[in-house]
Amino acid sequence: MPSSDPDQPNRATDSIDATDTDPATDSEASESSGGAPPTRSDGRDGVSSQLGSVFTTGASPRMLRWRRKLVQINELEPELTGEDDVTLRKRSLALRYRAMSGEKLASLLPEAYALVREAGRRALNMRHYDVQMIGGICLYEGCVAEMQTGEGKTLTATLPLYLHSLSGKGAHLATVNDYLAKRDAEWMTPLFERLGLTVGIIQTADDQPSRRKSYAASVTYGTAKEFGFDFLRDRLLLRAQNRLQTEMLGDGADGFSGSGDQPVMRGMHFCLVDEADSILIDEARTPLIIGSIEDTVRDQIVETYRWGAEHAPEYELDEHYIIDDETKQYELTAKGRQKVRSIKKSDLVRTVGLVDLYEFAERSIKVHAEFLKERQYVVRPGEQGKPEIVIVDEFTGRLAEGRKWRDGIHQAIEAKENLEISVPTGQAARITIQDLFLRYPHLAGMTGTAATSAREMKKIYRTPVIRVPTNRPPRRVRLKDNVMGDIEKKFAAIVEETVEMNQTGRPVLIGTRSIDKSVRLSQLLTERGIEHKVLNANNVEAEAEIVEQAGGEGKVTVATNMAGRGTDVKLAPGVESKGGMHVICTELHDAARVDRQLIGRCGRQGDRGSYRQYLSLDDDILKGGFGPDKAERLKRIGETATGELPAYAKLFTKAQRKVERKHFRDRMVLLHHEKERKKMQREIGQDPYLDTPD
């Protein structure tokens, strides 16, 4: 559905009022407000008591509306449970038919969600909890659902993916890496298959035909990056085939003529972004760029220039070519074209199309006849001593440094002079992650830690952030922050705490801000004889495995905070009764949500767990927040101070807020500039994704 303004598509969200999550709220407050134990239903109206607490007086109209939907879904359950697999599938097909005939997805939601829940129960032995249904409804309505880590985002995602796929335009799930895309897709495939859906997985190494097949599936899992590159490649293809006329064609999904190569995507309809904070906020500015010329094509072009130059002296005026009096164009005669076809060619040149070869020959002949060394140009040593062509200005006779002839003339001269041929590699297409996701008419996100970026999400993507209650009351304990004078004292205290925890058998996870700090801590732990594993962002698959095992008895893991993201830390038997996992945060990050991500590794799904934040007066965050002068003063205080310094604790969160605000402003400025650039380009008839400045 092309929207009138391709950059501001109409979202499926209802009126987006104040966010339900207050970014300034102390996140811990909600963690302790657990409520009732995990029961399936409180027996009153089929809604679990866990949710009951959410819908008490003061609940927003939106929440009350969702609750009514949930009741409808739950009412369908007994009926569906009694039906066999074939009937379930038939129901699913009937829903698809209704959606394709134009019935509103919102009206199909209760039955669709009840079906997905039943399919999950049968195929995966996982019945969506009521809180997951609420998460699913919130995602369908175009929100970012903040669900605590370990609450089952993977299963929740199946709900909106299924519902949106019914309209037959595809539903995408964007993750942060190939590994997670594959793992989640394979995990959820049995559920989708029960309902007659197909699942596609995009991996970086996939070729075009297999990508096309994956996008043709009902639901497609892949990384944000691959979705972006496929969008760009398709757009380049459409332009090459003259099928992309104006930006107003939207994503080019409609009206293909059907000849030649086909794009791999069949449009961008709905995208659910996993780890939304990381993809939509942290990566927002990352540009995805496709070079205009691939290496093999480049080699082919270079060889064809050389082939042209080598044979140019053999062509005779009037016999092989003529010069148009008016346009001064060089044109091959029939005999000239015959000559082009018959002269010897290397394997690479032979693969060039004939029409192109004629053009190469004509250009080389023109250059041979008209462009004379020491007249129109000179050859001089350029950068790094390599000889290069410098144009002689025809009016002033001076050297025009840095200027180049266009339309391949410059390269043809380089070939004639046997110099290195400067085939441009420039950007052919470019899009930022932010722009990419703004192109989806329906966008939603899931994350464990969006509360701190709620304002930004809403402002940029118009996706309100909704905190979804946990299925089981969280029992994560925050231990008092520990402020030390400097990093050495801080690390020493961290090692002591690790030793103590280790003696009780509880697993410890230590998060650092950088790789070198994780290496330093690892050294100190080794000196104390503590066995441990170190993780940094090198091998995602191996890391996922280590993180998974980090919940073993007496395990110590040091990790940069991004390591092993999206992987479930499972507590080994017996660890829970010892107090669960203990997480040590060694420093504040620029974004509070990164800290919360680390904290979320413990106390998953109602498990016990604890964490402590360590800080020191020489932490980077102080410099980022208050500037070098104040940071230096604090550092000096820290150097002489001994013991804990609790009076300074508040300073750190203040600094973090300042840094967050600065990053936020930067991102808004980028958004503004990008918008202006695109507007300007459209006004002059350019494509903002393909006509990119080099």
Ligand SMILES: Nc1ncnc2c1ncn2[C@@H]1O[C@H](COP(=O)(O)OP(=O)(O)OP(=O)(O)O)[C@@H](O)[C@H]1O
């Ligand atoms: N409805 C359910 N019934 C039974 N088990 C469930 C259910 N939902 C989730 N789980 C289990 O909870 C665990 C965590 O699920 P998942 O990995 O999707 O969490 P997550 O929210 O994505 O966590 P993270 O933020 O770390 O990525 C899984 O082991 C899954 O099997």
